[in-house]
Amino acid sequence: MLPLLTAQQIRQADAHTVITEPISSVNLMERASKAFVGWFINHFQDKDLTIAVYCGTGNNGGDGLAIARMLYDHRYLNIDVKIARFSDNATEDFNTNLDRIKNMGLDLHELKRDGVLPAENASILIDALLGSGLNKPLSGDYEQLAQHINALNKTVVAVDVPTGFLPDGEMAADATVVKADLVITFQQPKLNFLLPESAPHINCWEVVNIGLDEGFVQSLESSYQFVSEKDIKSILKPRKRFSNKGTYGHALIIAGQAKTMGAALLSSAGSAYAGAGLTTACIPESGLTALNTYLPELMAIIRKEGALPDVNWEQFTAIAIGPGLGKDTAALNLLTAVFENYNKPIVVDADALNLLAENTSLWQNVPEGTILTPHMKEFDRLFGKHNNWWQRLQTATKMAAKHHICIVLKNDYTMVATPDGKAYFNSTSNAAMATGGMGDVLTGIITSLLAQKYSPQDACIAGVYLHGKAGDELATPNRMNVVLPGRLAQQLPLTMAKLTA
Numbered sequence: 045m046l047p048l049l050t051a052q053q054i055r056q057a058d059a060h061t062v063i064t065e066p067i068s069s070v071n072l073m074e075r076a077s078k079a080f081v082g083w084f085i086n087h088f089q090d091k092d093l094t095i096a097v098y099c100g101t102g103n104n105g106g107d108g109l110a111i112a113r114m115l116y117d118h119r120y121l122n123i124d125v126k127i128a129r130f131s132d133n134a135t136e137d138f139n140t141n142l143d144r145i146k147n148m149g150l151d152l153h154e155l156k157r158d159g160v161l162p163a164e165n166a167s168i169l170i171d172a173l174l175g176s177g178l179n180k181p182l183s184g185d186y187e188q189l190a191q192h193i194n195a196l197n198k199t200v201v202a203v204d205v206p207t208g209f210l211p212d213g214e215m216a217a218d219a220t221v222v223k224a225d226l227v228i229t230f231q232q233p234k235l236n237f238l239l240p241e242s243a244p245h246i247n248c249w250e251v252v253n254i255g256l257d258e259g260f261v262q263s264l265e266s267s268y269q270f271v272s273e274k275d276i277k278s279i280l281k282p283r284k285r286f287s288n289k290g291t292y293g294h295a296l297i298i299a300g301q302a303k304t305m306g307a308a309l310l311s312s313a314g315s316a317y318a319g320a321g322l323t324t325a326c327i328p329e330s331g332l333t334a335l336n337t338y339l340p341e342l343m344a345i346i347r348k349e350g351a352l353p354d355v356n357w358e359q360f361t362a363i364a365i366g367p368g369l370g371k372d373t374a375a376l377n378l379l380t381a382v383f384e385n386y387n388k389p390i391v392v393d394a395d396a397l398n399l400l401a402e403n404t405s406l407w408q409n410v411p412e413g414t415i416l417t418p419h420m421k422e423f424d425r426l427f428g429k430h431n432n433w434w435q436r437l438q439t440a441t442k443m444a445a446k447h448h449i450c451i452v453l454k455n456d457y458t459m460v461a462t463p464d465g466k467a468y469f470n471s472t473s474n475a476a477m478a479t480g481g482m483g484d485v486l487t488g489i490i491t492s493l494l495a496q497k498y499s500p501q502d503a504c505i506a507g508v509y510l511h512g513k514a515g516d517e518l519a520t521p522n523r524m525n526v527v528l529p530g531r532l533a534q535q536l537p538l539t540m541a542k543l544t545a
């Protein structure tokens with residue numbers, strides 16, 4: 045796991061690396077700038093590009109100066125450096141880099157306080173005004189310059205963090221931020237890159253390693269972790285020799301109504317393809333033919349109108365409830381019965397989440413380790429209105445700890461909040477997966493892993509990763525157009541095989 049550090053912790057890691065490596069801070073700046081330039085020249089190979097580097101007078105600006113110098117050395121000769129002298133302060137490393145660049149023959153311009161902003165002829169702008177040192181929203185000259193840059197509609201590549209973007213913490217919805225087509229960020233993604241708040245400001249980001257002390261980074265306490273493929277490889281267990289269907293558990297999926305049988309089919313398919321030994325779907329009678337036709341491997345328990353189905357609860361190693369279930373009295377009675385009769389973790393999704401939101405007394409019977417898989421709207425119905433995702437992240441970790449449950453809050457970077465108050469951010473999945481029924485398959489996968497005796501936390505973290513990874517594998521050949529949930533379910537065995545090879 046990669047601990048996602050706050051800006052303050054990154055400063056600590058910078059300072060620690062400077063002392064223990066040892067390396068001077070100006071040389072660490074040199075290393076960071078070199079990493080930026082390495083990425084930049086690989087992707088912008090035309091040396092005739094006209095480039096303007098906008099520098100502040102802090103260390104982000106120091107990076108900008110070093111980057112301008114290095115690009116010039118790489119024979120990008122059309123470079124114009126604009127230094128925003130909006131403050132009397134400048135860092136030592138900024139000044140050192142200014143001395144280094146002064147006699148190289150580059151165009152250097154200073155932008156003064158309350159001055160007129162110059163015309164811009166360059167085609168690419170490098171934003172090195174402010175980085176992770178941001179400590180208040182942009183105002184005055186900085187805000188005007190950011191607005192000016194945005195109005196130019198040029199390609200903007202930001203150094204570390206776009207100017208005005210808060211790396212972590214709650215950001216004002218109307219904050220002025222330099223809009224970056226690309227952010228080349230140092231060492232690790234900043235927490236707020238992973239939240240939808242970043243969408244209006246950042247098109248994409250890339251991490252470059254600047255060699256901060258790994259051991260020290262790992263030793264820092266962080267509630268937020270970024271999940272990598274290596275983590276999933278260590279969670280997933282290969283199938284064993286001499287095993288049989290009993291080895292891999294029996295999942296029960298309570299889902300579907302006449303008009304929403306698809307949700308039951310897709311979640312059951314997710315469970316079967318993710319490797320549960322047996323998958324039973326608890327569905328209305330009208331769906332039986334569809335179930336048997338869609339996947340004959342599935343078994344059924346029939347729900348008759350007005351009566352609870354006769355279920356031997358203990359027979360199942362994991363139960364999910366909710367996809368396409370509806371919110372009528374029968375659905376509520378079923379959810380109540382599941383909570384009363386089953387004391388192992390239950391996967392609660394879709395309509396079952398909405399029922400839980402409307403019937404708060406149900407909370408008292410929610411078994412420890414239970415997994416809730418809400419999307420944003422379901423989350424807000426459960427826990428109240430939130431203005432932004434930073435607030436949702438705080439609520440998710442708090443509620444997971446309070447109720448001893450896991451909360452899978454679905455999004456581009458789906459987060460799994462666990463009972464110990466941590467949140468794990470997923471790195472797989474793509475926009476081709478934004479299609480109805482995708483969440484149903486995820487519910488099936490997580491239930492399947494739970495049935496196969498993975499812990500609730502591992503089932504969530506690995507389930508979310510596998511779901512997104514299968515989606516990535518399918519979306520790449522179709523240029524990220526669309527991936528249908530049923531096809532994604534079929535991809536799972538291959539995705540899992542690659543990860544356990």
Ligand SMILES: NC(=O)C1=CN([C@@H]2O[C@H](COP(=O)(O)OP(=O)(O)OC[C@H]3O[C@@H](n4cnc5c(N)ncnc54)[C@H](O)[C@@H]3O)[C@@H](O)[C@H]2O)[C@@H](O)CC1
Nearest residue numbers: 058073076102103104174175176177178179180181182204
């Ligand atoms: N050794 C290090 O600490 C390293 C730092 N690096 C760079 O340093 C950056 C951080 O540098 P700094 O901490 O100097 O900070 P910045 O360069 O981001 O900002 C400079 C200063 O501007 C002021 N400021 C903050 N918000 C403002 C606002 N809204 N309006 C006006 N002024 C504002 C603050 O006093 C801040 O210290 C990183 O983003 C990265 O680019 C890299 O060179 C890698 C090594």
Ligand SMILES: Nc1ncnc2c1ncn2[C@@H]1O[C@H](COP(=O)(O)OP(=O)(O)O)[C@@H](O)[C@H]1O
Nearest residue numbers: 419454455456473474475478480481482483484
């Ligand atoms: N733009 C996107 N990028 C990444 N993942 C996405 C995107 N859109 C949807 N997904 C994934 O697809 C799933 C959608 O779940 P949900 O909204 O519950 O769908 P449904 O209710 O239609 O089954 C989630 O796992 C989500 O992470």
Ligand SMILES: [K+]
Nearest residue numbers: 171174205207
């Ligand atoms: K910047």
